[in-house]
Amino acid sequence: MVEHTIDATHAVVTLDVALPGIIWGWMITLNMWAKSIGTGVVFVAAYLLYRHNKDAMPNLRWSMPVISFIALNVFLLFTLVDLHQPYRMVNIFLHPHWTSAITVGAWMASLFTLLITILMVIGLADQFTEYFKRGCKVAPVRSLMSFASSKSATYEKIFPFVVFLAIPVTAYTAIIMAESSARELWQAPTEVMQMIWAALMAGSAALILVSGSWSQEARKDLALILSVAVFFSFAMYMGEYFFSFKSSEAEATLAYVHAGGSYNVEFWFGMTLGFIAPFFLATSTMKNDNVTLLRFAAILALVGLYMAKDVWLKIPQMLPLS
Amino acid sequence: MKLGFLVDLNLCMGCKGCEVACKVENEVPLSSWRLRVKYIDIGTFPDTSRSFTPLRCNHCESAPCERICPVSALHYLENGIVNVDSNRCIGCAGCMMACPYGAIYMDPETNTADKCTYCAHRIESGMMPACVVVCPVEANIFGDVEDDHSHISQYIMAHQGGVQVRKPEKHTNPKHYYVGGGTYTLDPLAHQRLEGHNLFNNITTLKHVGDPNHGVLDRFLAPFVSHAEHDNKSFMNFDNNGLESHEQEGGH
Numbered sequence A: 001m002v003e004h005t006i007d008a009t010h011a012v013v014t015l016d017v018a019l020p021g022i023i024w025g026w027m028i029t030l031n032m033w034a035k036s037i038g039t040g041v042v043f044v045a046a047y048l049l050y051r052h053n054k055d056a057m058p059n060l061r062w063s064m065p066v067i068s069f070i071a072l073n074v075f076l077l078f079t080l081v082d083l084h085q086p087y088r089m090v091n092i093f094l095h096p097h098w099t100s101a102i103t104v105g106a107w108m109a110s111l112f113t114l115l116i117t118i119l120m121v122i123g124l125a126d127q128f129t130e131y132f133k134r135g136c137k138v139a140p141v142r143s144l145m146s147f148a149s150s151k152s153a154t155y156e157k158i159f160p161f162v163v164f165l166a167i168p169v170t171a172y173t174a175i176i177m178a179e180s181s182a183r184e185l186w187q188a189p190t191e192v193m194q195m196i197w198a199a200l201m202a203g204s205a206a207l208i209l210v211s212g213s214w215s216q217e218a219r220k221d222l223a224l225i226l227s228v229a230v231f232f233s234f235a236m237y238m239g240e241y242f243f244s245f246k247s248s249e250a251e252a253t254l255a256y257v258h259a260g261g262s263y264n265v266e267f268w269f270g271m272t273l274g275f276i277a278p279f280f281l282a283t284s285t286m287k288n289d290n291v292t293l294l295r296f297a298a299i300l301a302l303v304g305l306y307m308a309k310d311v312w313l314k315i316p317q318m319l320p321l322s
Numbered sequence B: 001m002k003l004g005f006l007v008d009l010n011l012c013m014g015c016k017g018c019e020v021a022c023k024v025e026n027e028v029p030l031s032s033w034r035l036r037v038k039y040i041d042i043g044t045f046p047d048t049s050r051s052f053t054p055l056r057c058n059h060c061e062s063a064p065c066e067r068i069c070p071v072s073a074l075h076y077l078e079n080g081i082v083n084v085d086s087n088r089c090i091g092c093a094g095c096m097m098a099c100p101y102g103a104i105y106m107d108p109e110t111n112t113a114d115k116c117t118y119c120a121h122r123i124e125s126g127m128m129p130a131c132v133v134v135c136p137v138e139a140n141i142f143g144d145v146e147d148d149h150s151h152i153s154q155y156i157m158a159h160q161g162g163v164q165v166r167k168p169e170k171h172t173n174p175k176h177y178y179v180g181g182g183t184y185t186l187d188p189l190a191h192q193r194l195e196g197h198n199l200f201n202n203i204t205t206l207k208h209v210g211d212p213n214h215g216v217l218d219r220f221l222a223p224f225v226s227h228a229e230h231d232n233k234s235f236m237n238f239d240n241n242g243l244e245s246h247e248q249e250g251g252h
């Protein structure tokens, strides 16, 4: 155990009840990780569309909302599954308590998912017009898709709002963390930036996986975003790990990683796989385009990000609060 | 009116009467606690002493649990009590992440958050909390801290300088006071927690919050499937190690 014993007193707990273990576990890790992908692809796509001609990224218009839609639904599903009373999720909409970042986040994430769904339907309808006109056998889907393709211009109108909304949707988890007064490691103001970097990292990594047919220049930009994002994320984790001038609680929490053991292994695996290796792989592909290597970097970044988030989520919950 | 609680740790003798009374009064399920009395031994043999610290919700004036609850299941009553409406709770555990004192548990039977309510239901009908009534040495003092003439206010005035709250640095403004405590009793980082010294053999943390036999799927099936066949034995079987490991650990 990591608590500091005051030597002069030698105070030891000799009888106590069993305390709850980790409460927010892998489902919440998965939830945060998926949300980073869901919002990150939007940021990165917006930047790419600003920088490059659409033709340089032929499948971006539909694949971006499809990836985001899947990731957001994973995020929403695991949010629901993690609740002990899942059917009462509706209370967030019927009895919202606006001081809670959980409430605000749920509302924003729902709106965001709705807008992404619209983008996805329009994107797919435009891309696969022929199929939905002739090949699709399901009448309601056919008529929905033909309606969507008639509203093609709506995509460009909604997109700026989606980009704008992606910022609070990705950052609100940091505010939930900040409201979790009992877990001091989560209280850092840098947590907001950490969420944004995680989104850029996960977003660029996810788009790299579908960028095989893109122009070399566009892919180079993806590699650049990934490198910058992993670099700054890594720098932040290192800052917290080595120079944590915080409360004794945060220090005691970090001791779980410092002291070795499974969290130490997971943390450094995450750092190496998800941040250090992708940085070098991605920067190397910027000079000579290598799609396979870049994809490898992207997968590593996604795996490493999950591990880092997992450690940071779980360790503060191991400290006895009373 | 602002109700507050004071425990005089000089009087408390660790009989756990309050703990039991609370469980009975509030039907707190096995493995869960609204109020617990922690034993802490101080010093090196033979110069040792044992202190007893009853721990419960502090009914903070600026309660992080109330702030984070997305559906106002945790809410203030006019008398300052931080109450919980288990019919509204969605079981997100946000409050468990927010309460700096670990005062909230997830009820394994209702799958909702629960905690000490200062026996709000008894207060409503003019009675004292169950733990106050049962205390044989009157170590628990309860009353209106805004009324200068109340017993608790008088007690606080009489012990000025010796009145403490837990984790004042969290700015939660707790309405639960201690007299006769010290850092070693009130700050969890100031004492060591050795494995194997708890009420259930060989457990210092519960691997699951709530009943370990209730999986994720059960949460979705709960409204349709009755929990009638609840087997209390399962609560005692957290790590399936049984008695041997109890002995290995040298537990109590």
Ligand code: SF4
Residues within 6 Å of the ligand: B056, B057, B058, B059, B060, B063, B064, B065, B066, B082, B098, B099, B100, B101, B102, B103, B104, B115, B172
């Ligand atoms: S002690 Fe914890 S549960 Fe009680 S009011 Fe304060 S923050 Fe809420």
Ligand code: SF4
Residues within 6 Å of the ligand: B068, B069, B070, B071, B072, B073, B074, B084, B088, B089, B090, B091, B092, B093, B094, B095, B096, B112, B113
């Ligand atoms: S677990 Fe229940 S009481 Fe606690 S924050 Fe969530 S909804 Fe509110």
